[in-house]
Amino acid sequence: MLRPVLALLLLTNGTLADTADGEALKAMSWSQIEDQARGGTVTWFMWGGADNINAYVSTYVADRLKAEYDITLTRVPITDAADIVNLILNEGEAGVTDAGSVDLLWINGENFRSMKQADLAFCGYTGILPNDALINWDNPAIANDFGVPVDGCEVPWNTVQFAFAHDSATLTDPPRDMAGLLAWIQANPGRFTYPAPPDFTGSAFVRHVFIYAAGGPEALLGPFDQAKFDEAATKTWAILNEIEPFLWREGLTYPTSIIQLNELFANGEVAMTFNYDPAQFGIAVDAGTYPDTTRSFGLTDGTLGNTNYTLIPFNAPNKSAAMVAENLLLSGEAQLEKAKTEVWGASPAIDVSRTSEDTQAGFVEIVGHPSVVPAAELAKAALPELQADWLTAIEKGWLENVGN
Amino acid sequence: MTDRRRIFLLLAPALMVIGGLFLTGLGLTLLRSFRYMPALGLTDPDLAAYVAVLTRPDFLASLGFSLWIAAASTLIAAMLALASALLLRQSFPGRAVISFLVQLNLTIPHIVGAIGVLYLVSQSGVFARLARAAGMIAAPSDFPILTNDPDGIGIILLYVWKELPFITLILLSSLQTLGEDHEAVARSLGASRWQAVAHVLLPMISPALLSASALVFAFSFGAYEVPLILGANAPKALAVLAWQAQTEPDLVARPEAMAMAVITALIGLGLLLATLRSLRHRGLHAR
Incomplete structure (x- = not known):
């Protein structure tokens, strides 16, 4: 009676450990990572105080992840990323190294420094993402998060x-x-x-x-x-x-x-x-x-x-799916979608001149909200x-x- | 022996919740307050966090502020509750309706009440808007400052509103078990109405009043959500200050947050023990 249950538990544990093993992932090719991510889930803890941002993530991003990779995105709204830093710190103290509750975290500044200070971030993988090529890492405002070197521990999402x-x-x-x-x-x-x-x-x-x-x-x-x-x-x-x-x-x-x-x-x-x-x-x-x-x-x-980023904690159980999500967020299309005034109006974190001509044309077409000072003006x-x-x-x- | 075992077994679920969740949490809090956090490389426990906290001017201000809101709310709520209980004990037409109304807000969560207070009496709240419509004030800033104020008026207002029915309910049930005979006896023996209340009734219900007040005090002293919504930026209530330290980006501040939590708990616990002792003391005298 118990044996099949146990076997099942061990099996699921086995697969968990696979997608959570960051070092093994770094040795894989992107298509291998995509294969592993397929059918998985991503639990994304992010500030939930703006309905339009929530809608962008829960519909546009979640729908694309589902359609293209069969990945289920669970958005967990939070008020302060510092709470989640505490949560991950507690998990680390409790010895939870591959089954944490967070796969992806929207973060920057002091909280990023805390994550680095306590070695709680998954690092050194950003170069594997194909859309990493769209990021201008030579820009100090991208390569440094409030003056703290990013060091491949997080991926830029927006500039504000x-x-x-x-x-x-x-x-x-x-x-x-x-x-x-x-x-x-x-x-x-x-x-x-x-x-x-x-x-x-x-x-x-x-x-x-x-x-x-x-x-x-x-x-x-x-x-x-x-x-x-x-x-x-x-x-x-x-x-x-x-x-x-x-x-x-x-x-x-x-x-x-x-x-x-x-x-x-x-x-x-x-x-x-x-x-x-x-x-x-x-x-x-x-x-x-x-x-x-x-x-x-x-x-x-x-x-x-400043620039804000997405980060994968060291103990994220679904690192490969989280990486696929990050790559999608970086894509020219996803960055264009959230730049649209009626969607969110967020400035891209990628170098738009490196995107396709269609995407570049899309950015040119965006008409700003009369109440919002244009980013170029600022x-x-x-x-x-x-x-x-x-x-x-x-x-x-x-x-x-x-x-x- | 078997009886004892049975009682123990029946209590086991409750003990597991208290022991497993509460005491473990308390233990971890204590460890961290002694600066024992291996994840941050802190492995030699010491009292530095307590020293740091007790010499922080904002902590002492918060301690004073929390004592003030707890004492003021408890005192006002207890006096009003005593008066309402004595009135509601008598029978008069409409008593059922009024006693229902008095107890209605027992079911309303504190946070809902706090937001309600904000909507009603803040400087851009309903009363301020009515006052403006009536031409009594010209701008929001002319309305008296009752919320997010450094004196905690909004917080005290909410606690009085919320705890009054709680104390009233406990007093009413205590009065019910006493019956009216004792007062009637005192009156028939020549005591005035006031003497009957002050020397006969009050001493008899004071244990109920004291224990209800102690609970209210301990709660309002350590609660977080009401001062968060209705409080000012300084001084902060103890719980709000502790949470701020707990979410400070610098992880090294965590032990201080834990020390604040421990001190808050100790004061609340000390108060409850003192109340218990005084009740037992009275009990002995009464016998």
Whole structure:
């Protein structure tokens, strides 16, 4: 009675171990990997806060994986990739090395650094993906994730650049640079605020002020430097404390998340919001949350840009299927689909000039949303992201010096 | 002996859940709080995380804040519950309806209530909009700040609303078992109405009131979701601060998060033990 059950268990375990064995996969050809991936499943943990992104993954991507490889994609919505870093860390501690719960993770920045810090990522396989040829690894903004070398441990998916939004009906002429913004805040008490770090977006806003206070990003690139940090930080806290009484609720409290700031903007309590993914403004307008007259813009002294990635954990049970999924996400067609305004409006992470002529023509045809500042416009003044050590130091410093 | 074995067997499922899930989790939390995490190369347990946590100004502020919201909510809810229980004990027309209404929100999850509070009394909530329509305020910022405020007014409001029926229910059942005879005896022996309540009734229901209040205090002291939704960015409630440390990208911060969780649990446990002792003490005196 028990024996067949046991045999079955052993059998499934055997196949699990196969698709989970990263080192064996690296020795295979791409067609062998595709064969092994066929009929498998991919469990993808990804931030689930935007319906259009969820729809793109659950329909376009999932349908193509099913049709072309018979792979079943399970999308697990999460609010913060840090939770999943904890989950994988716990699995690692518990000795789960080939049957983890995560096959694919949408990630970047500090969380990627944590994954690398604890050796939780499957690395060194990206060159096997055929569509790796579309990635321009010579671009430091792609080859480094918030300053941390990617080292073949994750695959770029989108590029984004920070932008501000305002309602052009109530605020016709918003300030266009950081100095102007700071002056505007003081002239319009209660009409501006930012989410308290460590909120991802609020933390990015504080970094803009930090870079402004440092006189530009040049001095801040590279590894963390305490002396340079102290110099820029002192100025940053002075600026932020100076504008604090002029913020929403006189700066006594800050919104705790970007969601809360977006609500304040939607309710007209504040005049501006901002986002690391400007496509979100268009989505909110189409959903009726923001007024139709919402417009967005970058700062003439530049806004931060970054790349986000997909990563396969070291203990992913279905590595081959996850690799096939990553390869599909990188394809010119999939990148074009998500770049379409009505689908998502996400900027590609691949070098479009390396794609087919049809795909290139498709990118040219995309008409932007009136509320979303075009990526090309933002790209005219882009700031590189700082390394993760800078980020944590700035977040800690803010909590101690401004948000206490 | 067989009886004892049978009891043990019957309790085994419950013990397995408590022992297997809760105590294992607690044990892992303790290990990590002593900075024992082999996955990160931490193999020599020490107390550094506790020292770090107890000297962090934001932790002490959070500790004070959590004590404040727990004490204020418990006190207000207990007083209102006592008054409602004494009133609902009497018979009057419509009593059934009112007692149903008082207990209605027992079934509503805290998080739903918290979002409801946000919709009602935030600066762009329903009341603020009504006030604006009535011309009482000109802009959202004119409405009093009742949610996401540093004093935790919104949090206390929610806990009072949510825990009042709980304490009322426990008091009512305690009153029911007492009956009205004792008061009537006191009155017939010449005690005034107030004296009968203060010297006869209150001492008799105080064990129920005390234990219900202790549970409410321990819960509101350690709960996470309500202060997350209704709290300000600073000071944060203990549970919110601990979770923030737990999700900090730097993995080395994990032991501090665990130390915060352990300290929170110890305070809650200490309070419950103190309540238990005081109840036993009273019990001895009463005998």
